[in-house]
Amino acid sequence: MFKPKVIIKTAANRHPEASLLIIYTGGTLGMVYDKEGALVPFDFEQILERIPSIGRFNLQITVLSFVELIDSSNATPDTWQAIGRAILNNYSEYDGFVVIHGTDTMAHGASALSFMLQHLTKPVIFTGAQLPIGAVRTDARENLLAAIEIASAKNKCGGALVPEVSIYFNYRLLRGNRAKKVQSILFDAFESNNYPLLAEAGVEINYNHSAILKPADGTSLNFRCCFDPRVVLLKLFPGMSKQYVEHVLNIPDTRGVVLETYGSGNAPTFPWFIQAVEKAITEGKIVLNVSQCLGGRVVQGRYSTSRLMEEMGVLNGFDLTTDAALVKMMLVLGEYGAEAEAAKKELVTPLCGEMSVK
Template sequence: MTARAAKKTSILIIYTGGTIGMVQDAKNGALKPVKFDKIQEVVPELKKFDFIIKTITFNPALDSSNMNPISWIKIAKTIERHYNAYDGFVVLHGTDTMAYTASALSYMFENLDKPIIFTGSQLPIGVIRTDGKENLITAVEIAAEKVQGECLVPEVCIYFDFKLYRGNRTLKRDAELFSAFRSVNYPALAVAGIDIKYSIEFIHYPENKGILKVNTDFDDNVVILKIFPGINQNVFNSVLNTPGLKGVVLETFGSGNVPTSRWLINAIKRAIKRGIVVLNVTQCQGGKVVMGQYQTSVELLNAGVVSAKDMTTEAAVTKLMFLLGQGLKPEEIKMYLNKSLRGEISE
């Protein structure tokens, strides 16, 4: 008897939009969208994997600046519909809001046991110096990687310029360099060189394998309010008194500090008394919020502001929208904001 042939690895590529999906027209040199059902002709290297690679293209394709919770839900439901048919997923996405979308997806997928790898490019895939081909090829390889039949990286990640990061730990740091993304407060999950070297100790594995839950409820009645020297009292009050407002991501100085102006503290206190959840995030790319370390943050702590610790702004605002979408009470939301749901925060 001959041994039964092993099942081929299958990867689904989802093109949502973005720079990576453009090629130059052979006649006039203008950029036009790739036909992603022909992606293996544009990137023939993919054929060498001997994987089953299928594609889905959003119609219309979205510039990442136009992404919103409806778009995040569409991506999540697309993956959910095809979850059992594929070993891994690669989501092609514009770079500007990729960290927001990856963070949002991480909260939606509970007990995820397959890779969802976001990638894109700074230059279109159809131009000579593109970074898109390497990003796509390696993202596919990572999405397909298994050890003893189990997916090696069962997380929502961002792969860009030879680094694999946890999606909800990542931010876009540069508009021009190929190394557009960075994860300051959490190590890279893998680094691609001659080989792809995985840092297994930093990868999150689900506690309940095979019990996937996808929750797509969001509430977008939130605002990011950045503190700056000379912030105007009327403007500040007007933001906090926005009709329907339920959550505020307060971007503060350093380790969570704000001016000690009485009017500012009182405005925050009044907002919290009305049931608005206020989450304190540092404006710095690295480090964390430690409320009470300085006098300028003691008042926030006493008022009931929640520390985001070392969360990125992208992870914080999407987490707040996600928790508000669950219909929880403010105190319950505060409790979950202080807990790591998908590795977005160091506890």
């Protein structure tokens, strides 16, 4: 799945400040214009020709590229597993990792890696671009340069400054499993409405140390990679039909449902809707309630419209993003198989800063 590693020539002497592995999966960042003016992927081994500033880092930088680059719209759990295994297999060799990824499903990928790499002690920084690296006004240069700098940043004790999975985009560093893509044409593509920024870049990079995840003492990396994609998303909207709800909930072989509700977790109280959700739970499906709002959280029971769901066993997703909820459900279903109660418990338990339950 990967090409052989390529070492990028930099200003590093015999004692580089850090060693980084860049994992190149595809996406807009790595696109250039060919002679006919069409966008095509470029060979990342030639990155210094596009961003000469990379050569000024006193870092050992190695690139590992997918053999077949992908548009992130085509990303699947297999993609996340490939990235995760690349990090696992090279974990002891490098101080940090930068993942170049398309923006459309970057939040899903970053969420997945955060759940896969439990007890992470090194940075895994996802980045990409809204404009190709070959464009005149591209944001690719700044995003990649800053991601490299953050991935190599160390504290006074020599440990990583940001030992978690994050997304760097448009001068801001966000927790990966808290981020959501909110723009398709502006450079500030991602927001993290329910969690503060981890860092903000200006003349200097200012780190929000109190917001950065602290690894537990005495723990080693725990790699989790079993995903069960038999999950559906049921998004509520006014005027939805009984047939729509029942069809989604009755898709064959479904094991989990992410229910995207209104406001603080509210849903209709129509008898047919309640009966459809209750039937799904009775059949053994796990139903997780998350809000359609960009900010705020689910508070089941605050209003009568959500009290019924609390009573029938719908799980409270608190302030999980929809992206993180879907990926987390796939992982816990894959990990626990038929152990439904264990899967339910883990879904409502914070694993790596993805949710606040208080």
